[in-house]
Amino acid sequence: MDVRQLRHFAAVADTLHFGRAAERLRMTQPPLSQSIMGLERELGAPLFARTKRNVRLTSLGEEWLPRVLDVLAGLNELPIIARGIRDGQTGRLSLSFVSTADYSLLPSLVRRYSQAFPNVEIQLFEATSDVQLPALVNGERHAGIIIPSAEQPLPPSLSYRRLLREPLVAAVPSAWIDTGQIGDAEALSREEVLASPLILFPRQVAPAFHDLVTGYFTALGGRARIVQEAIQMQTIISLVSSGLGIALVPASLRNLARTGVRYVPLAGQAPELETGLAWRGGDIAPPLANFLQLLD
Template sequence: MDTRQLRHFVAVAETLHFGRAAERLGMTQPPLSQSIRALEAGLGKALFARTRRSVALTPFGEAFLPHVRAALAGVEGLRVTAEALRGGAAGRLALSFVSTADYSVLPALVQGFRARYPGVELALTEMTSDMQIAALIEGKGHAGIVIPHGDDPLPQALSYRRLLAEPLVVAAPESWVAEGRLPEGPRLSPEAVIDKPLIVFPRRAAPLFHDLVTGFYTARGVRPQVAQHAIQMQTIISLVSAGMGLALVPRSLKNLARAGVVYRDLDGTAPVLETGIAWRRADETPTLRNFLALVEEGAVVAKGDASG
């Protein structure tokens, strides 16, 4: 049994005439008759009751017909699916991201990609930059939104494109303002910040981010008073809310409204954090190709102030 025989059967069942069915199929009647007989032999049951003047479906043929139509529709569907997979309109895209991206580039990336490719399964995983890079090198996932390692280049097997550069702002306990430990107003001087307990990412998880924050202190001749390390931005903000210390966070974190936390810009030149996307150079997955093309088109606009 093959799809050719099944199509022959449907044509005869719909016309109940071998000559007209053969004409519809673009073939002559003898090979069509042979095909139907071969199908019946394979099934061990007659599909048609034939006389010299008429052709009619047998009860078995009548019961078999809807199943054959469904099977042929499934085969046609496979062709459509294959075309969608080949073009990246279907399939899977595994995207990892640092926690800071959840409040900046990630929402726009997801929204833009889903709008254009609704048939693609988008698998999202939150991971630190070091874990993402290791996973990509091992062939896991398709792309990652990472904080690059400063002057330390990514492995040659990976490509990288900057998505966003944004200044750091201060996230501080609201209670500190009420207590007079921080001045009121929309901006803070570095001097009002550097003598306070600090909550920061551990260096192993985000070397550039960690160095960017601690460098703000060392540039002013001060060793930061690290009160706590945390690898999730939500955790850092929760600890700030609890009054354990302040944190220097990307400006897009202002989108994370949290009771007990105030955000203040820094006077002068604030440190700038870069976020970008990394992927394997050799990865030719169609869904990844479409995702990168979407980014290159500039179709993705990050929340908050950004450049690049």
């Protein structure tokens, strides 16, 4: 059985006339009849009941015809599907991201990409940078929004593009401001930063962010007093709201409104956090190629 036989069967079933079906198929009638008989031999039953006056479908032919038409329609769609995959108009984009990106870059990037390529499925995976990098190297994800670390250079197989640099601000318990524990809600002074207990990402999961924050304390002439660590930014902000301490977070985290938390600028020159996109070079999937073009 091959596609030509299926097309022959569909033409005869539509016309119920071997001569007219042969004309439609631009072939002579004898090869068409041979093709149908070969198909019937393979199926072990007739598809058409033939008399000198007419041709009609058998019960097998009637039941089988819709399935054959579905298969032929699917075959006709294959070139269109292939072109859509080739051009990145269909398919899948697998994107991982650090939790901080959820309040800065990610929403707008996903919205713009979805509007430009509505038939591409976007799969999102939240993960710390240390988890993302092996997945990118192994081809488990197309790209990842990460916080790069100078101490841990990217694997040579990965490419990188900076997307954002933003200053850190202090997430402070609102109660501290209301009771005067923080003297100026417009800016957190050097003395207030150094005196405050700190909530921070563990260094092993976010070395770049951890070192940026602790390095800031060192630059102020003191040392960070870390009272609690958490790997989710939402958890860190929740701990701040409980009054456990402050957290230094990207300015875009102001988009994470939480009762009991105020975001206060740092006095003087605040440290800046870099966020960027990493992806594996080489044979880039079309959906990723379009995503990269969207960043231009």
